Amino acid sequence: MEPAPAPAPAPGPATTVEGALDALRHRGERVTTARRAVVSVLLAGDGDLSAEEVAAAVQRHEPGVHLSTVYRTLEVLEEAGVVSHVHLGHGRALYQLTDDPHQHAECDLCGQVIELEPDVLEAVAARLRAEHDFELDTRHFPLLGRCASCRAVSGGAPHRHGRR
Amino acid sequence: MEPAPAPAPAPGPATTVEGALDALRHRGERVTTARRAVVSVLLAGDGDLSAEEVAAAVQRHEPGVHLSTVYRTLEVLEEAGVVSHVHLGHGRALYQLTDDPHQHAECDLCGQVIELEPDVLEAVAARLRAEHDFELDTRHFPLLGRCASCRAVSGGAPHRHGRR
DNA sequence: CTGCTTGCAAATAGTTTGCACGTTC
């Protein structure tokens, strides 16, 4: 039931489905259809998906896989170091492969997420370390603000509807 | 344990209950017992409270005030420019008076929130503006990471208690 | 008086969990 979806060109940390699954086997975890599907979706996509989106994509191939299983699988994959998540505005989380780390900027108005270079917060991290002895987890949160198009539309007036 | 609610005598932008309420009157909003109570709680506290905490504090004086009213009042106060909120890790939000703006660093392990100088993200904001035409709303999100004490205790091993 | 505000309860949204059953090792 696997029509070989991901071509998986380059080698590396967890650039192939089997590579990621090996990380699970290594921890004594079992490899199941559901887990294989979740991994392959993450590899095939841009690596920036919500749990719901992962579930939808997985169910395209494996209709039986339940959303809660996706959550549990993502959790396991995170513990295995294969994926990590970012918290977005409304309690929603986004998952990305750890071998493709980047920072996220989220537009507060339209919800659009822009992917940024991973180093944008480097200087800030250094400062927090020095001044507050706080070790920043730079990729774990989004940078909120407004994208160009939303600023063009609403000008300076803060939108009050739609989101919070 | 709240023996002294702090009288808050100093003048300023919205440093007094009446000052904040004036901002509401100015917009044609009505001033009610509930709203007065919410404002006074925000002024009395450190200005860094969740909606639930605000409600709890309000209900100490005005037991009838409902949590949903607190949410609505905070929303109105935000529109009036008196308060603003930050999103914390788990979809929870924290409210602060706008006349005391600061950045927040939240420990991912113990949940402790450290208040930082408001300018820590200035350079990042400039860069996003220049490179992505993205206007960062610097105080609207927390900087997640690990505080010194949690790093000392857990070393490198990630704590996995409580919420994710 | 008139309509903004409120209290309550019920609805959301995203995520988590208990349990019986199916699969993987």
Add this chain to the structure above:
DNA sequence: GAACGTGCAAACTATTTGCAAGCAG
């Protein structure tokens, strides 16, 4: 064959909303 993983439904958390009654202006 036993333990682990899964599907389903129900629980949970933080927040929002519809509606009738209440109060400010």
